[in-house]
Amino acid sequence: MKPTDTSNPDYFHKVVDCQWACPAHTPVPHYIRLIAQGDYSEAYLVNRASNVFPGVLGRVCDRPCEPACRRTRVEEKPVAICRLKRVAADHRDDIRDRLPKKPDQTNGKKIALIGAGPASFTVANDLAPLGYECTIFEKLDKPGGLMRSNIPAFRLPEDVLMDELGYILDMGVELKLGHPIESMGALLKEGYDAVFVGTGAPKGKDLGLPGREESRDNIHIGINWLEEVAFEHTDKIGENVLIIGVGNTAMDCCRTSLRLGAKDVKVMARKPRAFFKASEWELEDAEEENVEILVNHSPKAFVHENGKLTGMVFELMEYDLDETGRITDQRVVGEKTIPCDDVILAIGQENAFPWIEADAGIEFDKWNVPLVDKVTHESTRKGVFFGGDSAFGPLNIIWAVEHGHQAAISIHNHCRGLPLTDRLPDQINLASAKMGMAEWRYSNAFDASSRRKMEHVELVERFKKIDTEVELGFSPEQIATEVQRCLNCDVHTVFDAPLCEECDACVDVCPVECLTITPNAESEQELRDALTASDPTVDQDLFVSAALPLTGRVMIKDENICLHCGLCAERCPTSAWDMKEGVIKIHHAADQKELTEA
Amino acid sequence: MTSFVKPKIRRHNEPLNELGLARADYEGNMSTLCAGCGHDSVTAAMVRAFYELSIPPHRALKISGIGCSSKTTSYFMNDSHGANTVHGRMPSFATGALSANNDLPTIGISGDGDSLSIGLGQMAHAMRRNVNMLYMLENNGVYGLTKGQFSASADLGSLPKKGDPNEFSPIDPVAFALSVGATFIARSFSGDRQQLVSLIKAGLKHKGFAIIDVISPCVSFNDHKGSTKSYAHTYEFYSKAVHADYIAPSEEIVAAYDEGEVMPVELHDGGYIQLRKVDKDYDPTDRGAAFNRVMASDNANEILTGLLYIDKSQPDLHQTQNMEARPLNEIPYTELNPGADKLQALQAEFR
Numbered sequence: 025m026k027p028t029d030t031s032n033p034d035y036f037h038k039v040v041d042c043q044w045a046c047p048a049h050t051p052v053p054h055y056i057r058l059i060a061q062g063d064y065s066e067a068y069l070v071n072r073a074s075n076v077f078p079g080v081l082g083r084v085c086d087r088p089c090e091p092a093c094r095r096t097r098v099e100e101k102p103v104a105i106c107r108l109k110r111v112a113a114d115h116r117d118d119i120r121d122r123l124p125k126k127p128d129q130t131n132g133k134k135i136a137l138i139g140a141g142p143a144s145f146t147v148a149n150d151l152a153p154l155g156y157e158c159t160i161f162e163k164l165d166k167p168g169g170l171m172r173s174n175i176p177a178f179r180l181p182e183d184v185l186m187d188e189l190g191y192i193l194d195m196g197v198e199l200k201l202g203h204p205i206e207s208m209g210a211l212l213k214e215g216y217d218a219v220f221v222g223t224g225a226p227k228g229k230d231l232g233l234p235g236r237e238e239s240r241d242n243i244h245i246g247i248n249w250l251e252e253v254a255f256e257h258t259d260k261i262g263e264n265v266l267i268i269g270v271g272n273t274a275m276d277c278c279r280t281s282l283r284l285g286a287k288d289v290k291v292m293a294r295k296p297r298a299f300f301k302a303s304e305w306e307l308e309d310a311e312e313e314n315v316e317i318l319v320n321h322s323p324k325a326f327v328h329e330n331g332k333l334t335g336m337v338f339e340l341m342e343y344d345l346d347e348t349g350r351i352t353d354q355r356v357v358g359e360k361t362i363p364c365d366d367v368i369l370a371i372g373q374e375n376a377f378p379w380i381e382a383d384a385g386i387e388f389d390k391w392n393v394p395l396v397d398k399v400t401h402e403s404t405r406k407g408v409f410f411g412g413d414s415a416f417g418p419l420n421i422i423w424a425v426e427h428g429h430q431a432a433i434s435i436h437n438h439c440r441g442l443p444l445t446d447r448l449p450d451q452i453n454l455a456s457a458k459m460g461m462a463e464w465r466y467s468n469a470f471d472a473s474s475r476r477k478m479e480h481v482e483l484v485e486r487f488k489k490i491d492t493e494v495e496l497g498f499s500p501e502q503i504a505t506e507v508q509r510c511l512n513c514d515v516h517t518v519f520d521a522p523l524c525e526e527c528d529a530c531v532d533v534c535p536v537e538c539l540t541i542t543p544n545a546e547s548e549q550e551l552r553d554a555l556t557a558s559d560p561t562v563d564q565d566l567f568v569s570a571a572l573p574l575t576g577r578v579m580i581k582d583e584n585i586c587l588h589c590g591l592c593a594e595r596c597p598t599s600a601w602d603m604k605e606g607v608i609k610i611h612h613a614a615d616q617k618e619l620t621e622a
Numbered sequence: 623m624t625s626f627v628k629p630k631i632r633r634h635n636e637p638l639n640e641l642g643l644a645r646a647d648y649e650g651n652m653s654t655l656c657a658g659c660g661h662d663s664v665t666a667a668m669v670r671a672f673y674e675l676s677i678p679p680h681r682a683l684k685i686s687g688i689g690c691s692s693k694t695t696s697y698f699m700n701d702s703h704g705a706n707t708v709h710g711r712m713p714s715f716a717t718g719a720l721s722a723n724n725d726l727p728t729i730g731i732s733g734d735g736d737s738l739s740i741g742l743g744q745m746a747h748a749m750r751r752n753v754n755m756l757y758m759l760e761n762n763g764v765y766g767l768t769k770g771q772f773s774a775s776a777d778l779g780s781l782p783k784k785g786d787p788n789e790f791s792p793i794d795p796v797a798f799a800l801s802v803g804a805t806f807i808a809r810s811f812s813g814d815r816q817q818l819v820s821l822i823k824a825g826l827k828h829k830g831f832a833i834i835d836v837i838s839p840c841v842s843f844n845d846h847k848g849s850t851k852s853y854a855h856t857y858e859f860y861s862k863a864v865h866a867d868y869i870a871p872s873e874e875i876v877a878a879y880d881e882g883e884v885m886p887v888e889l890h891d892g893g894y895i896q897l898r899k900v901d902k903d904y905d906p907t908d909r910g911a912a913f914n915r916v917m918a919s920d921n922a923n924e925i926l927t928g929l930l931y932i933d934k935s936q937p938d939l940h941q942t943q944n945m946e947a948r949p950l951n952e953i954p955y956t957e958l959n960p961g962a963d964k965l966q967a968l969q970a971e972f973r
Contacts, residue, residue: 098631470629525853526813527658527841532666535631535646559634574857591628597658597841 025544025551025578027570030518033452036606038565039583040513042105045092047426049610050074052089052105053514057466059112060507065119067112072123074610076146076192076425077171079184082110083495084175086272086303086420094511097559097585098536101475103509107498113184114497124153124614126196131155133439136216138205141169142421143222143412145192146428150613151435152195160197163204164255170224170413171421173251174273176280177491208380218407218435221394222424225413227376231268231369235326239333239367243326246273246370253280253490262365263287266336268323271301274370278315281368283490290362291317294341298349309494313483327361335363373418393417400444401431409434432613448611454604457515458593464603466515468590470535471508511588516606519579521570523600526577530592530601531556536585539592544571544578551580559584627652640676648673650700654693660812660838660853661690661760665697667815668729668758671822672699675868683719683726687712687741690767691733691760691838710741713748716755717939723949724940727826728755735765738774738793749804749831754938756825757833759795760812762840763851770843781848794920795835800913800931806832807912807931808866811856812839814927821929823868824895830938837925859925863915864906865898866929887932897929906931 030036038044042052050071058067071078085106093102133156137144140162148158166172168185193199205211211219228245230236236243242262246269252258265286267278270293278289291310293300296319300307311317321338328334340358343351375392385405387395394403396410403410411427413419434444457464479496486492498506531539537557545551548566552558559582569579593601609615628649636644648669653662672679680701686692688709695704703726707715716730737745737759748757763776772780775795776788799807806828810818818836825832837856839845845852871892885897887907897906905911912931919926940947950958 098633469626470631472629525658525841525845526857527660527839527853528663528666528813528815529658532662533628535628536633537645557633557636574854585633587631589629595657595662597656 025546025548025568027521027578028565028567030567033450033608035565036452036454036516037450037608039516039586040606040608041092041094042089042103043514043608045088046074047088047423048074048076048429049608050089051514051608053510053512054607055112056103056105056108056507056510057512059108059503060467064112064115065117065122068116069119069122071109071112073612075422076149076428077142077188077421078109079113079188080142080171080180081422082106082108082113083180083184084171085109085422088422094513094587095509098587099474103511104475104478104498104506107478107495108503108506111498111503120191120194123191124149124195126194127153127155129155130157130196133157133217134159134215135218135220135435136161136211136214137220137222138211139169139221139223139412139414140164140167140189140199140201141222141224141412141424142171143414143424143428143431144169144220145189146425147220147222147411147432147435148197149192149195150429150432152192152197154436154614154617156435156439158197160199161203161205162199162201165202166255167199167201169222170247173254174247174276176250176276176283177254178279178283178486178494179276181491181493204379206379208384208386212384212408217439218409220431220435221403221408221410221414222412222428223377223414225373225375225418227374228369229372229374231323231371233323233325235328235333238331239326239328241331242333242366244366244368246277246368247373249368250276250280253284258284260284261286264364265289265366265368266362266364267291267368267370269293269370269372270317271370271372272303272306273373274368275302275306275310277368277370278310279313280490281366282313282315283487286366289315290364291315292321292323292336292338292362293317293319294322295351296320296343309480312480313486321360322356324359326367333365333367335361336367337361373413375414375417377414391417397444399430399447400434401427402434402438402444407438429612433611433616436613436616448615450611451609453607453609454516454518455607457590457603457605462594464515464590466512466603466605467508468512468515468588468603470511470587470589471505473505473509475509476502476506513588514606514608515588515590515603517581517586517588517590517592518602518604519567519569519581520600520602521579522573523598524569524572524574524579525598525600526572526574527597529595529597533591533595535589535591536587538582538585540580541572541577542580544568544576551578552582555580555582557585558582639673641678643673643676643679645669645673648679648699650698651696653697655690656766656840656842658841659690660762660836660840661694662697663812663815664758664760664818664836664838665694667812667818668822669698670815670819671826672727674819675823675826677727677826681726683716683723683728684731685712685716685719685728686731687733687736689733689736689765690762690840691731691758692736694760695731710736710739710744712736712741713744713753713757717748717751717753720754720940721945723951724754724945724947725949729826730755730757732757732759734759734761734763734773734775734795738795742774742793746798746802749799749802749833751939752803752805752830752936752942754829754940755831756822756828757831758822759833759835760838761795761835761851762838762844763849764840764844766840766843770840775851777850780850781846783843783846787848794916795833796930797913797916797920799833799835800909800916803936804833804931805830805933805936806929808833808929809835809837809925809927811837811860811925811927813853813857814860817862817865817927820865820867824866824929827868827889827891827893827895828932828934829890830934830936856925859923861919861924861926862900862928863904863926863930864900864928867896867898869894869896887934889934895929895932897932900928907933909933
């Protein structure tokens with residue numbers, strides 16, 4: 025095997041599982057170290073550079089980072105990455121003077137951003153400081169998009185959202201509220217240099233079952249209903265409520281119902297728990313509020329009397345699963361009517377662009393999803409870009425942010441007449457973390473503490489007001505413990521083969537036996553077979569060194585199981601192993617100016 | 623030095639031995655030896671050997687003398703019996719302990735300073751009495767704890783870190799052991815984990831005195847150019863004569879080698895040591911031939927390794943002296959102390 029090319033920035037980036045999994049590639053271990061040092065403001069700014077809304081995401085992110093966390097290889101629960109992000113946001117000082125400023129004069133380029141959600145705000149955040157005149161158009165009376173209309177205030181307080189949107193508006197971004205765009209054709213004629221569409225996936229799916237029409241007053245589409253509640257157009261619901269669907273929107277619907285006077289809320293799932301779309305933690309939070317989740321109930325009909333909904337009929341399902349947990353067969357084994365006063369449908373949402381004319385030059389596929397380039401975010405019409413849920417269908421906030429960053433680069437290039445594909449590649453900068461004998465500038469000792477539990481407001485208290493935030497945030501003691509659970513995966517084990525004496529000290533001291541010195545082989549599998557210990561369940565690369573100077577054997581390392589404790593580097597007599605902090609440079613629009621200067 | 627203790631971490635797919643224990647269960651305190659010391663590698667090999675043999679980690683005896691090597695008994699199997707004894711006197715201590723309990727696998731750990739100068743007489747007599755133990759001689763050619771003076775195993779002309787070359791003839795532990803009657807004589811290198819683990823397993827299973835002379839470089843005082851005990855020098859002049867694999871009674875001998883290359887030696891427990899000869903003409907059961915071969919290698923500057931001599935026909939000290947087979951601590955008190963009358967009767971025999 026040839027030696028591993030560690031100069032490729034992706035090699036070490038992939039080792040930082042959380043950062044690699046994050047769509048916006050937030051440098052998680054770096055900000056957790058800053059929190060450990062008490063530098064909450066800097067931790068906030070490091071977060072903000074990648075994900076723009078740390079206060080929001082620290083509460084309601086989908087957390088793709090946490091299932092990826094390396095900690096789960098040695099214990100059950102990952103580091104509470106998301107909640108530590110909230111810690112940085114909650115404890116930051118006033119950081120306004122450290123944010124990008126509104127430029128003294130603009131560059132004369134006008135950008136129209138449609139929809140005041142996370143995607144549009146990210147584009148504005150990246151472009152306004154560069155001199156672009158950004159205008160955000162929003163049909164509702166308040167900004168935030170789904171962060172405001174679909175996420176209930178007991179999970180995301182309004183002031184947290186407004187603070188972070190305010191930072192961006194302060195950069196000289198114009199926000200036109202109550203200003204729906206009803207014609208793309210008309211907008212395109214207004215002379216904008218570029219148009220960005222960030223209108224989300226605003227159409228909730230309906231359920232066309234018998235009785236739907238007759239009982240329409242008591243059947244609600246989940247995302248529309250949440251929006252009505254958020255904008256105070258709805259403030260009550262019946263005592264017995266059924267929620268159809270078991271995704272994250274369903275969890276918000278059931279918990280919101282409880283705060284509007286529902287006494288008995290049931291979430292109806294068609295399949296077993298393993299198939300639920302909702303995040304595990306959102307399910308837990310709902311169940312904590314005594315929401316009952318019933319599995320294997322497939323909706324069949326709405327029951328009504330005198331034009332009023334009285335219940336719903338479900339088919340009771342039975343499934344056959346194979347050993348991988350996939351459904352191989354299903355059958356109906358019975359039927360059951362469950363009485364209720366209201367039904368909320370939370371079975372998905374889709375894109376809708378009734379305001380984009382067929383002749384606008386923007387093509388759609390058969391599911392009404394626009395044809396958008398995955399890298400540049402440009403539609404089939406030059407100068408029109410899509411991001412967030414409107415681009416590729418419903419995803420989540422952190423993806424919307426990343427789309428915004430990428431679209432901003434494209435718009436910047438578009439306005440300068442550069443090819444959209446001229447984008448700076450990622451870079452990595454490695455700097456030794458060594459400070460002296462067995463001293464590192466990170467806390468390398470393995471801390472066996474388990475994940476801290478987030479404290480919640482007491483049940484009786486939380487139902488009194490609809491906007492009482494349920495999660496209390498971590499206490500100082502919890503913060504101090506949780507930060508030490510992070511394994512600092514961005515402090516990399518870097519090997520310099522010519523220095524190796526083959527004394528085996530690193531191999532022997534490694535607590536997870538991830539190092540092996542062995543004769544080189546033809547294939548990766550042969551080398552993996554030679555590993556002292558390996559973890560075939562997780563997909564990480566195998567590190568293969570250059571030939572060692574004394575015997576010509578190679579050092580191999582299973583990146584799956586390394587805990588970055590630095591003991592190999594501490595025991596190495598020749599510093600062939602060193603611990604180096606890797607800073608991955610992910611470029612945003614502001615960095616792209618180097619392209620013209622070069 | 624190390625800033626923190628190696629954590630014990632349970633992995634998803636950690637391999638376990640017959641007792642259900644992981645290799646980490648055989649480890650001990652964090653080593654305080656210099657980073658890169660060959661002795662730490664030898665310790666890791668012992669951990670692996672005890673783990674692979676599924677010896678309960680509290681049912682062994684480990685004893686040592688004084689020196690860097692002798693510190694290593696702290697670094698593995700913390701629950702087993704043992705002591706750091708007097709400089710060079712580990713063999714008498716082992717002899718005494720084994721007389722009281724011949725049931726425990728016994729490993730003595732010493733160095734070239736402890737064994738070949740102050741303890742040479744002790745070691746010689748343990749060999750000629752065929753005490754049932756494995757004697758690990760961690761050989762680096764210098765006194766590391768006192769900052770690197772030459773020991774009795776330093777080769778003629780070997781250069782120190784500072785000062786004049788060594789002018790005294792070295793004692794070769796293998797040649798010495800052949801001359802005084804050890805019954806299992808091997809040489810290995812801390813950098814050859816595979817060979818070393820096999821030899822340790824075979825040595826622990828051998829009934830009688832087994833010695834492994836392990837070249838174990840001193841990174842701080844004897845790992846420079848001109849040293850004949852450095853990592854670089856050992857890797858360069860390293861040569862293998864005979865591999866030795868321990869085969870447990872439950873396993874089958876698989877002879878996938880050419881005629882004359884493989885030679886099984888049956889052990890008292892029904893297992894085998896399977897010898898795989900790199901050099902077909904070499905017979906490790908012929909003491910004279912072994913001596914000639916060791917001398918020839920010495921003259922050719924070759925570091926000859928493997929199981930160089932084995933004789934399983936000799937009784938061990940316990941048998942020769944017709945000592946009690948049961949450990950003394952398992953004998954009922956009334957039997958152990960038959961009472962004043964019996965003592966009187968015994969004394970009367972001598973009057």
